[in-house]
Amino acid sequence: MYLLRWKVFLKERTVNRIGVVNLKNLKKTKYFFGIVIITFFAFTAFSSEGVVSKIKNANKKTDKSTGIHKSISLPKNVVKVKEDYQGGVFYTKSRKSEITRYKCSSCHKTQKKVMKNAANITHGDIQVVHGGKNKLECNTCHSKNDRNFLVTAKGTKVDFDHVYNLCGQCHFRQKKDWIGGAHGKRITYWAGERAVKNCTACHNPHSPLFKKRWPKTYSVPLK
Amino acid sequence: MSDKKKQITRRSFLKTAAAATGTATIAGCSGGLLGSSEAFALEFQEYFKEHYRLMTDEERTDTIERLERLSEIKKNTTIDIDSTKPQENVLYGYAFNVTRCEGFMECVDACVKENNLDRESKNQYIRIFEMENGEMLPDQGDGKFFHQVPRKGHFYMGVQCFQCENPPCVKACPTKATWKEKDGIVVVDYDWCIGCRYCMAACPYWGRRFNWNQPQIPKKEVNKKQHYLGNRSRVRGMMEKCTFCIQRSRKGKVTACVEACPTGARVFGNLLDPDSEIRFVLKNKKVYRLKEDLGTDPKFWYFND
Known part of the structure; x- marks a missing residue:
């Protein structure tokens, strides 16, 4: 029914416009326009050189031994991360070299020696605001037996340099992003061998949330 | 001949x-x-x-x-003016994490110092908008906030030049003083700009800045490492814009804003390198671009965690 009506409509229209009834011609013109439209769409689809298509076409691995990558050397005090990112090996800043009182065992020894107020003098500034309601304790992360190491919930020892393995127990999503590159940031260079900041470079492990503060500057309205 | x-x-x-x-x-x-x-x-x-x-x-x-x-x-x-050319197989891209940014404005300050911007008129390439949760466009946000941040129920969105792949500002320029370099950075030849501000009107993102007066920079704070197309000294009456810190990025460094960001909300890298951080973000995160429907094809993505 509808088809018939449509045909009648088309017929009437052609009559109105051209004044001649010729269905055969109409069909031809329809095909012609169809082909034109299809070729137009095909052309636009293949000729579009947007960023997205450029990105999709770029799958060749960059050679880190040529061009700009060659001239950039790794920053000082970095360690190889135990896990690979999508491009292979990468590095992170060493933490041990930044801790002023490392090694911890220089004070925390096996033999008992009592010093008055020692804990307050050395670690009195530490306030643990971490873990929400189930507030963390020192020994949740710091190893009881070997003070030079951190410890996971399962009891595996973690080196201070590879702290991401400790944080990653709970913050596994952030760890995944950090390895890939969506969390954290690189040290100075985008080119060359990948060297990123450690978790503790930005977060204070004892109270990791950024504190409320005044912004560094302000903007005036645009003219 | x-x-x-x-x-x-x-x-x-x-x-x-x-x-x-x-x-x-x-x-x-x-x-x-x-x-x-x-x-x-x-x-x-x-x-x-x-x-x-x-x-x-x-x-x-x-x-x-x-x-x-x-x-x-x-x-x-x-000063040391540099004219490093674009590298082969490099296309700079940028991603901004809307969840991470907390409005500390460290990036703005670093940008002003790095790019020798006018201190008198408080010229800035980057603008951070404080927006209520649920808002989408920076037009709705507050661009001149000054109180302790982060504020509850708000998020922050940074806007700067997006280095469009199809830049409307380039088309608008009557003297061809602005163009897109091979590595995707839109630059200005300050000596050929006549200051007509057509590009400013053409840009849908408010990415360009005009020098209303002779830029005033304290002598101690002048960044001496400059690029011809980047942060060299400008004069009154011409346009300037963010160049992804061309003097840094072409030497392999990340931009000043990325380096200054205390929360790691900014990701910068080579879009043509499949292993780069920016490609990881584009592949694994929910990303969107501002006013994508205009067809300007910006190389600046927003994403959230």
Whole structure:
């Protein structure tokens, strides 16, 4: 029914416009326009050189031994991360070299020696605001037996340099992003061998949330 | 070819004529009426130089030497102007984490210092908008907040030049003083800009800035590592914009805003490198671009965790 009506409509229209009834011609013109439209769409689809298509076409691995990558050397005090990112090996800043009182065992020894107020003098500034309601304790992360190491919930020892393995127990999503590159940031260079900041470079492990503060500057309205 | 060479073009005629008049004037006023005659001669030569894209490498080094010498004479500061070309197989891209940004404005401050922006008019390339949760466009946000941050129920969105792949500002420029480099950075030749601000009107993102007055920078804070197309000294009455810190990025460094960001909300890298951080973000995160429907194809993505 509808088809018939449509045909009648088309017929009437052609009559109105051209004044001649010729269905055969109409069909031809329809095909012609169809082909034109299809070729137009095909052309636009293949000729579009947007960023997205450029990105999709770029799958060749960059050679880190040529061009700009060659001239950039790794920053000082970095360690190889135990896990690979999508491009292979990468590095992170060493933490041990930044801790002023490392090694911890220089004070925390096996033999008992009592010093008055020692804990307050050395670690009195530490306030643990971490873990929400189930507030963390020192020994949740710091190893009881070997003070030079951190410890996971399962009891595996973690080196201070590879702290991401400790944080990653709970913050596994952030760890995944950090390895890939969506969390954290690189040290100075985008080119060359990948060297990123450690978790503790930005977060204070004892109270990791950024504190409320005044912004560094302000903007005036645009003219 | 030889015939063509012999012909005197209008430009070269004007140049010689001007140079002749210039030398005559200098010779006439050798007593020092015009201050340093060397500076005058250099400025004169600067006035008749070619468009940056049409310069040969020699001409480029010449003009850079002149600019460095001029700064030494006039401002008494030794600067190092660089003209590094775009690298092969590099296309810069940027991603901004809306969840992470907390509005500390460290990036803005670093940008101003890195790019020798005018301190007097508080010119800034980056704007951070404080937006209520649920808002989408920075037009709805507050761009001039000044209180303790982060504020509850708000998020922060940074806007700067998006280095469009199909830049409307380039099309609008009547003197071709702005163009897109091979590595995707849209740059301005400050000496060819006439300050008509057509590009400013054409940009749908408010990415361009106009110098209303002679930029004032404290002498101590001048960044001496400059690029011809980047942060070299500008004059009143021309446009400037974010260049992804061209003087840094072309040397392999991340931009000043990325380095300054205390929360790691900014990701910068090579879009053509499948292993780069920016590609990881594009592949694994929910990303969107501002006003994508305009077809400007910006190389700046927003994403959230």
